[in-house]
Amino acid sequence: MDLKKLMKRFFVAIVSLMLLGCNGDEVLANTPSGRTLVVYYSFTGNVRAIVNSLGGKIEADVVEIEPAEEGLDYAANNYAIGSSLIEAIRNNPNDADSYPAIKDVAADVESYDNIIVATPLWWSQMAAPMQTFLFHNGAKMKDKNIALIVSSASSPIAATVADAKRLIPEGNFLEPNLWIKSSQVGNASALIDQWLNQIQFPTIMNNDTLSVRAGGYTFTAILEDNAAAQAFNEMCPLTVNMSELNGNEKYYYLDQSLPTQPSNPGTINAGDIMLYGSSCIVVFYKTFSTSYSYTKIGHITDVTNLAKALGTGSVSVTFGGDDTAISNIKADEVKDGNYYSIDGRVVSDPKHGIFIHNGKKILIK
Ligand SMILES: Cc1cc2nc3c(=O)[nH]c(=O)nc-3n(C[C@H](O)[C@H](O)[C@H](O)COP(=O)(O)O)c2cc1C
Numbered sequence: 311m312d313l314k315k316l317m318k319r320f321f322v323a324i325v326s327l328m329l330l331g332c333n334g335d336e337v338l339a340n341t342p343s344g345r346t347l348v349v350y351y352s353f354t355g356n357v358r359a360i361v362n363s364l365g366g367k368i369e370a371d372v373v374e375i376e377p378a379e380e381g382l383d384y385a386a387n388n389y390a391i392g393s394s395l396i397e398a399i400r401n402n403p404n405d406a407d408s409y410p411a412i413k414d415v416a417a418d419v420e421s422y423d424n425i426i427v428a429t430p431l432w433w434s435q436m437a438a439p440m441q442t443f444l445f446h447n448g449a450k451m452k453d454k455n456i457a458l459i460v461s462s463a464s465s466p467i468a469a470t471v472a473d474a475k476r477l478i479p480e481g482n483f484l485e486p487n488l489w490i491k492s493s494q495v496g497n498a499s500a501l502i503d504q505w506l507n508q509i510q511f512p513t514i515m516n517n518d519t520l521s522v523r524a525g526g527y528t529f530t531a532i533l534e535d536n537a538a539a540q541a542f543n544e545m546c547p548l549t550v551n552m553s554e555l556n557g558n559e560k561y562y563y564l565d566q567s568l569p570t571q572p573s574n575p576g577t578i579n580a581g582d583i584m585l586y587g588s589s590c591i592v593v594f595y596k597t598f599s600t601s602y603s604y605t606k607i608g609h610i611t612d613v614t615n616l617a618k619a620l621g622t623g624s625v626s627v628t629f630g631g632d633d634t635a636i637s638n639i640k641a642d643e644v645k646d647g648n649y650y651s652i653d654g655r656v657v658s659d660p661k662h663g664i665f666i667h668n669g670k671k672i673l674i675k
Contacts, residue, residue, distance in 0.1 A: 349427055364428070451478045456481035520543060521628075524626065530663070531583055558596035570585065577597065593627065651663075651665060
């Protein structure tokens with residue numbers, strides 16, 4: 311690894327250490343923030359696989375619900391036990407005795423802001439052990455953000471959603487719910503990404519970022535996970551004089567070729583940083599359709615003022631150089647759970663873009 315990359319990793323590690331262990335007390339409008347608990351039950355492993363995938367994408371504590379009685383085969387004898395458990399709850403939903411016993415759960419529900427409930431569907435209802443957990447803990451989830459993930463073989467999930475709303479009567483349910491059929495578990499990662507985006511849930515970002523400076527403005531780009539982006543990142547910091555083209559882009563021919571993997575994106579979005587051919591770096595500041603192919607290098611997350619910064623003629627653009635003010639955050643100013651912009655400001659209402667939260671880079675789309 312070259313010195314620049316090493317220093318960058320060191321910088322990220324220092325920032326992470328500075329921000330770890332802080333405490334979040336603000337309640338944010340619209341965007342779920344604060345502490346997250348994922349609570350799940352899984353009999354045949356589908357929900358467990360879904361939760362494993364989810365766990366790599368968000369900051370959350372994860373707990374599993376386990377029936378007190380071990381070794382029961384809920385699917386045996388044409389689902390006899392499973393169906394009688396569900397029937398008992400259906401017949402007497404307000405009686406604690408209708409719910410099968412579960413082992414103690416090591417989580418203080420009240421200390422979380424967001425609770426993601428992940429459960430299988432049994433006979434259209436929520437699986438019985440998860441219903442037990444919510445019967446005893448649902449009232450403690452008043453005003454918390456509740457997100458629901460349900461897995462079934464094929465049955466629609468409306469009755470399971472109704473169970474969640476009955477058991478967590480005052481929860482603030484995030485819509486939509488995520489329904490993953492057992493046949494879709496192999497594709498869970500993509501379905502979860504899409505869902506987290508829909509409910510605007512902050513996700514951990516593993517991609518590298520690159521600063522882009524022009525006309526007195528600094529922007530942040532998320533780099534693609536490909537060889538071209540990596541090679542370009544290694545050339546930075548780089549200051550070049552980019553030429554104007556067609557009122558929508560600035561371009562510059564590098565004096566070396568980068569690896570290519572061209573495809574036609576259909577639409578170019580303002581903020582896209584593309585490689586045309588093997589050596590022409592292009593920064594787009596307008597959105598339009600294209601018939602050309604490019605290798606994508608990255609995308610500027612917040613394009614406010616981008617067109618202004620790039621102007622109408624040729625312009626000097628600096629890619630990279632970690633001069634962000636985040637390194638100036640003093641340890642005593644850091645409060646656990648705060649969201650920091652890349653330039654080190656506390657953001658009380660993080661909406662779109664990249665933030666540092668509890669030492670991790672978080673992307674809110
Ligand atoms: C007792 C029981 C009842 C079930 N009832 C239904 C059902 O009514 N409709 C359906 O589509 N799937 C039903 N299933 C299948 C599960 O919902 C599905 O396989 C789910 O992905 C299992 O998640 P898990 O592997 O995490 O336990 C049932 C499974 C069990 C064990």
